[in-house]
Amino acid sequence: MQFEPLHTWLPTKNEPLIISGPCGAESLEQLLTTARQLKEIDRVALFRAGVWKPRTRPNAFEGMGEEALIWLQEVKKQYGFKITVEVANAQHTELALKYGVDVLWIGARTTVNPFSVQEIADVLKGVDVPVMVKNPIHADLQLWIGGIERVYNSGIKKIAAIHRGFHYYGKTKYRNKPMWPLPIELRTQFPDLPIIVDPSHICGNRELIPFIAQKALDLGMNGLMLESHYDPSIALSDAQQQLTPKQLNELIGKLILRQPNTGDAVVLDKLQQLRSMIDEIDDELINVLKKRNQVIEQIGSYKKEHNITIFQLERWQEILRTRAQWAEKLGISRIHIERLCQLLHDESIKIQNDVMNSRDVES
């Protein structure tokens, strides 16, 4: 897949690129007031509003539907904003196109369902409209890529991914855990696919938003989608995570912009020195791993000779416990070491298995 650069279909004079507007379009007055205040802060490249709201439980605010598309035309007319709305099926898509919505987005609950994404993609055949694809609710990168491919196969090259975090069953302070390795893997596989981060839906409350917004920029993500409402306390959905346009302005003002590269020779030189150090350390690490694997082979042969099982639960528990303790003393994160131990242990089992299954050549 080859994508069109973001600035060709979403031009902005401001950095970082900001998409903002309320979670849901509630009334003409709410949209116009929010849009007027957003116009005043002059940071926003695209005005968002949910017209059909996918809600977890029935009887919650499910959006105002087609009527809200007429209000959004008014926002466009009065304040000159380009508009984006969420579409979840063919009918939404047809209506959004009919009312001149500039950019469509596919929500997390829709990306999980290839039938729905395909239905939307079919309506989009031959239509030149940019589409943003949110990640599916759960951490499935293939499903996210699959959604993007379905849109792409309908002929659309103006595509962005939106990272809105992932459902997590364990304890987390986020509404949706960021799990940064996933968007980073997406970037690795599709370097020219723009990725926009949605701190509002990752955080679920406005206190955490600055941290995630900064992290997105630190990682070189291409823009931010942030929900805003002229008075979040009366919002009909996602009240905890919406910002007033004034708060949005303050937040963006405090963000530190980072460049993917620098032309400064001194900085580049210093970076190069540090990278050479990392190269040497990695070389040492690989040599140490080689030594470790050789000892494991010996352990494997010895266990084979004496009919001892490969997996030893107590030894494994001891390894996990002691390495975590050693690492913590040095200020290395326990989780990091536990993950590393897991990888080493998997490899150790594999090596010993190979030793056990190899025939003795001498005998």
Ligand code: PEP
């Ligand atoms: C939204 O953007 O308002 C929304 C419903 O988001 P998500 O699909 O990420 O839950």
Ligand code: MN
């Ligand atoms: Mn929302």
